[in-house]
Amino acid sequence: MTGDQGRRRLTRRGAQRPVPAPEDPTDLLRQVLTLEDAGADPRTGDLTFTGQTPRQAHGRVFGGQVMAQSLIAAFRTVDPGRAAHSMHCYFIRPGDAQKPIAFTVENLRDGRSFSVRRVHASQDGKALMSLTCSFQEPSGGLEHQAPMPQGVPDPESLPSTADRLGHLNHPIAHEWSWARPFDIRHVDAPVYLHPAQEKVATNLVWMKTFTPVEGDANVQRAALAYASDYTLLEPVLRRHGLAWVRPGMSVASLDHAMWWHRPAPVDEWLLYVQTSTSAQGSRGLGQGRIYTRSGELVASVAQEGMIRVPTGVQSSMRNAVQDLVLKTAWRRPTR
Secondary structure, eight states: OOOOOOOOOOSSOOTOOOOOSSSTHHHHHHHHHHEEEEEEEEOOEEEEEEOOOOOOOBBBOHHHHHHHHHHHHHHTTTTTEEEEEEEEEEOOOOBBBSSSSEEEEEEEEEEESSEEEEEEEEEETEEEEEEEEEEEEOOOOOOOOOOSSSOOOOOOGSSOOOHHHHHHHHHHHHHHHHSSSSEESSSOOOOOSSSSSOOOSSSEEEEEEESSOOOOOOHHHHHHHHHHSSSHHHHHHHHTTTTTOTOEEEEEEEEEEEOOOOOOOOTHHHHHHEEEEEEEEEEEEEEEEEETTTTEEEEEEEEEEEEEEHHHHHHHHHHTTTTHHHHHHHBBOOO
């Protein structure tokens, strides 16, 4: 949900259209992870790839998509025996979902054990994202991990996003319910429509793809990077009593970092444990740990996002229309 690199407003807008629900939503992820070779830059020799964007209700490119595609582009230039272990990226400007994205890969280093790549994602010559990632040969060494929280309800016992939002007649609710490649299940009531009852800076989410994603460890890690961008700023919203439909609120990802610790297929349930340690200056920090169902720590994630909430008279007026928004824009659709 976070990181579409533009303002998120769950109100009716003319540019928003229902996204057709695919028979297998995970096919959208497979399309995203399939890049075309666009050749080498004649000046630098850097390899370039192009990727497409599935139709988006809000017209903006999802930030997790650009991260995943950037990683796939980098993977295509690295020895297949080396697996990604870390990435750091900056979201520079929003992307247009109707245009292809170019991914230019700069080879920074190939050492005995590590390879480093920098990927520039752009549209029409303008930068969307800058991502640096590192790869490592398999290696033994010290091992420990933070334990997985205990007593978390099983995902099968929790409602899906479609269960929570599928009855609402709104393009973004429709997209989140029926056109996302991941099954997302919040442990506590999500902050889609209403603020959390308790203002705590934590958020727990189970997630997995609906069907398997074929590919090696690096493909699985790119798919996990895609999903890591969905809900990571929600601990900030929970802590401050905010919901995604807050009138006038603007949310955008600024940067994102991820460290992969252990392999895991994305078609099996993963627990995303999220916290926030700080919010200041219209910026909020989200941090996450991703576990397998058996308790192995798969990845650690951090993201800072811009969160602007209107204040004063303007805020009061916008809050006054929130009930109207929920009663009109979010009616039960005919399916």
